[in-house]
Amino acid sequence: MDHGGTILIDRQRIRTRVHEMGQALSDDLAASLAKEGQDALLHADRIVMVPIMTGAMIFTADLIREMPLKMSIRLVTVSSYPGQSTQSRGASLRSALPDDLAGHHVVLIDDILDTGRTLKLVRDLVMEQSPASVRSCVLLNKPERREEDIIAEHVGFDIPDEFVVGYGLDYDGFYRNLPEIVSLPE
Numbered sequence: 803m804d805h806g807g808t809i810l811i812d813r814q815r816i817r818t819r820v821h822e823m824g825q826a827l828s829d830d831l832a833a834s835l836a837k838e839g840q841d842a843l844l845h846a847d848r849i850v851m852v853p854i855m856t857g858a859m860i861f862t863a864d865l866i867r868e869m870p871l872k873m874s875i876r877l878v879t880v881s882s883y884p885g886q887s888t889q890s891r892g893a894s895l896r897s898a899l900p901d902d903l904a905g906h907h908v909v910l911i912d913d914i915l916d917t918g919r920t921l922k923l924v925r926d927l928v929m930e931q932s933p934a935s936v937r938s939c940v941l942l943n944k945p946e947r948r949e950e951d952i953i954a955e956h957v958g959f960d961i962p963d964e965f966v967v968g969y970g971l972d973y974d975g976f977y978r979n980l981p982e983i984v985s986l987p988e
């Protein structure tokens with residue numbers, strides 16, 4: 803596919819890192835459950851993965867298959883770059899949020915943490931429901947761009963302030979199916 807960009811992170815590095823992240827996230831969740839006296843593999847019926855669509859689609863599919871935990875998956879849709887734009891104009895919720903998260907261990911999954919508006923929006927709404935815990939897990943992080951006071955507990959790669967596509971990330975709806983993370987020229 804001709805995207806005119808340069809490969810920032812290739813397939814093998816993504817695969818290796820997603821495998822590590824799945825293990826680390828599973829260990830983290832299992833530790834929380836163990837504190838409550840629950841066995842993660844057998845009795846963890848309160849883990850809820852919340853992928854933020856559409857960007858987190860491919861990352862989520864790979865990540866959750868590296869996690870040997872019982873979990874449910876609840877999608878939310880947030881939009882932040884309407885149309886042909888590479889500048890965030892704020893985040894807005896485009897779907898209903900699950901409303902039964904009280905007492906659950908919630909993991910928010912996104913493709914990239916940029917200004918932080920998207921994760922902050924979803925996290926604040928989830929917190930209103932008194933979950934047992936909330937964690938955020940993102941494949942990519944642009945630390946220089948942060949505007950909100952928010953961190954992700956699980957981060958795949960810190961990247962520079964460049965606009966990237968591929969592995970779920972789009973430009974104007976395209977390029978999500980590229981298997982690598984590609985940096986597009988400005």
Ligand code: 5GP
Binds near residue numbers: 882912918965972
């Ligand atoms: P934030 O709300 O943290 O500014 O941005 C998060 C959302 O913006 C991500 O879920 C993603 O959809 C989009 N985004 C941020 N940076 C990039 C980027 O470099 N490339 C693409 N394709 N989307 C981005």
Ligand code: MG
Binds near residue numbers: 856858880882920
């Ligand atoms: Mg997104």
